[in-house]
Amino acid sequence: MLSYIVIGIVLGSVYSLAGIGLVLTHRTSGVFNFAHGSLATVAAFVFYTLHVSHHLAWPLAAAVAILVAGPVMGYVLELLTRSLPSAPLAVQVTTTVGIVLIVEASVSLIYGTAEIRTVPQFLPEQRIDIGSTVVTTAQLIMVVFVLLASIGLFLLFTLTRTGLAMRAVVDDPGLLDLAGRSPARARRWGWSIGVTFAAASGVAIAPLVPLDGQTLTLLVVQAFGAAAVGSFTSLPRTYLGGLAIGVASSLCTMFFPDGPLSGLPSALPFVVLFLVLLLSPKRVLGHRTRLVPPRAPAWRMPGPVQATGGLALVVLVALAPLYAGFHLADYTLSLAYVILFLALGLLTRLSGQVSLGHVTFMAIGVCAFTQFTNLFHLPWGVTLVLASIVAIPVGALLAVPAIRLSGLYLALATFGFAVVVTYLFFPLPWMFGNEGATIFVERPGDGWLASDEGYFYLVLGLVVLVALLVTAVTRSRLGRLLGALNDSVHGLEATGVSVNIARVLVFCLSAFLAAFAGVLGGAGQQAVTAASYGPLLSLTIFVLVVINPGSSPWYAVIAAAGIGLVPSYLDAAATTDYLNLLFGLGAATFALVYARQGHSEAPKWVRRFQRARPAKTRAATKPVAARPRRPGGPAAATPVEVVDVRVRFGGLKAVDGVSLAVPANRITGLIGPNGAGKTTTFNATCGIIRPSSGRVLLDGRDLGRAGLGPRARRGLGRTFQQMALFESRTVRENVALGVEGAIAGNNPLRHVWSTRADKTRIAAEAEDAIALCDLGEIADRVVGSLSTGQRRLVELARCLAGPFHVLLLDEPSAGLDRVETARFGDVIERVVREREVAVLLVEHDISLVSRLCSYLYVLDFGCLIAEGPPAEILTSSTVRAAYLGDAEVEGHPPAAPAPAGQSADATAWGVS
């Protein structure tokens, strides 16, 4: 066994080398670089060209490949990805996957594929006997190099100011700027070091593998597991994770010499990736995904134009049998791809989730269809539906555990899933036959529908139906919830929606449609091989879904034509390479355009067209009385009690033993200087943060580990200091979602099904809240285009629209002018008076606090330092000292207490 451990360390060092590079770039740029292996490929080819083709001495060639090509690529990458940390995940993934496509296609076009290129081992290869095994000096040098590099990088990050800056730029570039360090410089350093490390990996690994455009990329993909062990942030743990995978893989070679698990050594890196993502506690990985709202769509083509265009397109495609000739099968396959793209679009474009394994669902669908056909001999349509249904539990099995992490980790889990299925399941007889080579997929019957033409029309009809279904879903309650999920997860959770139910529902629907597409495409081809469903194809599919313009179903049609029809008509041998290059460049351009564009305006003709349409008018809203609403019976006299709550972030005590009570029918204030722990207390109260100890009681019941959504469903509503609005939606839609989210709750059926009574209730209650906050004038404007003050009121209106009897308002007056603040105060007072709700208000505006609150709690350094009526608290020297510092307080005697119900002298507090 010792020999396998020694060998495993050698193997694991390669995984560690690649994994550390991945983590390094992720930590310093905030971007998970799928192209890490591709950058290593570029360096390896530079080395090959100089050393092998031009016979340059290896140290010189290596120096150029690592020290020149590395930083140059790093600089280019920094420019390309500068805006990505603040871009949605889909854009991040698309950009780096685009680079993978560019490098793969470029290498193929420049170097060709006819010749196997190899780099001779340039390091000495003396044998060293260790136990019963042998290692070479080259392998030993690699092990030592990786170990030293890991230590060096760890020290760089922890001990140097540059390292600290490189870490800080990901967390908060603005703060780094304030500290006098240039974020751009720190970012550039991060990318340069990261890519130089990738280049070093490329040169070091080049002698171990055949050199082409894919191999190093795939090898680095195997290092994802090591990076996952390191939570994608820790260099030492990534290093150890790589070694552990190497050793485990080596031991598996010994333990499973044959049988079903004999494929485990090659699949192990992905199994580890998959399991780490599935089983890691959320706190380890969950907070790493930045929740960034996508930009509001700039404009949409008018509906009648879309309808006309759609009809014309269907007619054009329906005439294909007249002009397509032998290309007709490609039209059929392209139609099936339209469904696949629509399925992935539901997931990615509508709900903002990323799946990098959707082609695998196609394979599952087509294999299940073949099995069902052979076993049950059911009607073709029934078999089609049953086979597609098989993908649902598989999708749920993948999604339920992984989806809690969402973001990047869901993307990686889906990719790991695709590779594991390819390696371990595709070769099994019940997938692609006895030789894993071919399965024959039946068409319906043996009449006209089974002919190329008849089947084409059948698929065309099904595509139209699916397009209508997807459009209907997009416009349904589920569609609205998913769109809101894409805009703001916390915003949606705060309405009471179980976002995980919404996520799983759409994931299952998407998997179903992907499998459906798989069967239709397979029957179009009539025979399929496993090679048609390789995991890398999922990356291309994903890129196409993201970069193609237009709304549903247009982007799907364009993407399907690009991947299905163009290669059919283009005869060049290198068509695939040119297409991949085109897709890759498209992805890179997309990132650049995304970085630069603002809210682009619709073309002139579209605006004229829109003006020509009679505007939809709604009855003018008039102020209405706030209706008392309270879920689950009458509230307790003190609905919210926070008891001895403590919150720790590592070694830092953010909140230390805070207790407070929020009674009904009054406004309770929570104040304190910046960094006092107010928002953390707030977040612990509403369930965003789990306290390390203490309890939060709602109506006398301990809320335990319940999160934001469950607490909202029990009547706890909140607004956010960093507003969590659905940016791409109108004011009315935002406010309506406050009602609709509460109706959907955690009931899967209610996520999908909406009754007429629901619609009436949603419209009425949304109008109430809009009128209450006086937002009628701007009710049809997109939230993303409003001023801060208006946006604050929209968030308040959304909160008021929900059935909450406790409102937690986090700095609601931030960004409001005096008039807006006064109006806000009026609204809150009225709500408390008429709805009997309890309000906890975190606020810096002491005038507002003094006006609204009947009781105040004061925090400083996470501790409660005072509580009592405002008049008492605002004149307390302890509180003043906390705000102004002891010296200031000594020099300025306290202002005279303000009369009850009036503002204290805010200027004396240095705040307003």
Add this chain to the structure above:
Amino acid sequence: MRAPNMLTARLTKASRFAGVTVAAAMTLTAAAACGSSGSASPDEIVIGAIGSYTGRTASTIGPAKDGIQMWADSVNAAGGIKGKKVKLFIEDDAGNATTALAKVKELVEKDHVSAIVSDNSVPSPTWSQYVEQKQIPVIGGFSLTPPFYTSPMFFPTGASTAAQTYVELQVAKSFGPKVASYVCAESPNCAALSAQQDEVAHDVGVDLVINQKVSSTAPSYVPQCQAAKDAGAQSMIIKVPVRPVAEQCRTLGMPIGYVSGGGNVTADVLQSPAGQGLKNVDNRYPLYVDAIAQRTPAGQAFEDAVTKFAPSVKGNVQPFFSAAYIDGMLFKAAVEASNSDNVTSESVLAGLYALPQGFDLGGFTPPLNITKGQPTVTNCAFLTQIENGKWAPSDQLKVCAPQDLVTSLAKQK
């Protein structure tokens, strides 16, 4: 009422625009689809070749394209077949199943080929049904793809997968009964070979001490080498990149037999010290080995053709290049065996059926037992080995498996 009128006008305009667009697109597409047509003249024999000449398999399959072209050039230079010139259409599917089906349809429906000669299309299973429906014979090619032993419309010039597996194990057994086998994990049809090896091992009489699927892009194969060493393997069948495995195992001090085959031995293995002595089981006749080609007049004719029509590959003939030439030879034999002067798919099929049972093209193919409506399952493979950086003849050129065994294995597919 102005707004609705404007709207109607604009919608009409939009519809008109859409209509014009549809018409224009239809015209363009129809023009593209109806381009040149390959209608044959009576003095021509129209055939097609298809292969995964580019993409991941380019380094191995790529030369087949030049091989079949050279055969056509040499046949035409010699006056053609039955006095008719061969018109060859070559299509590249780049290993893509979708492209492959479209290309085959193009050959059949646009170029009107009488046969597909030299099918080196890796995804050929995806279009085999199509050629069966169209009754277009597929003559020669990469015989390890399933249609060559499952479809009655495919006529191999090389070994079936079962025969290849049997012979590989047989060759491995020559080093001793304990055999380790490593097949590639990424490709399901490659990975599935391990199951067939398990089935055949007992018939051959070898102890398959290791039978694992390994990644073709693994950074190290030392664990596999160590496992083989510990299991006492006397030989190793390699279905992943041969050079790194052989080099790393030799470094570990394993003077065992290395056996490969099925077209995965690439040029870099020849130059590697670790590749020397490697036994290669070739599914097709190794006409690319000079010493073998020079044994027969037909082989010498091949070398003459290389000198005259493909001088750039002289001295560096690749396995798929020479195999494609043999594919052409079988087609020629079928046409000559046919009674018809007009060369059509029917006449080519008739010619193939007319070939005697056990026909082996002068030893260039395994014995072919062609029966109408039945797949032709071959049972022999060919041996070569690497010596001094070059391919060399092995002691035994052809090794055969029991016909019953390979036939029964083929029927399981």
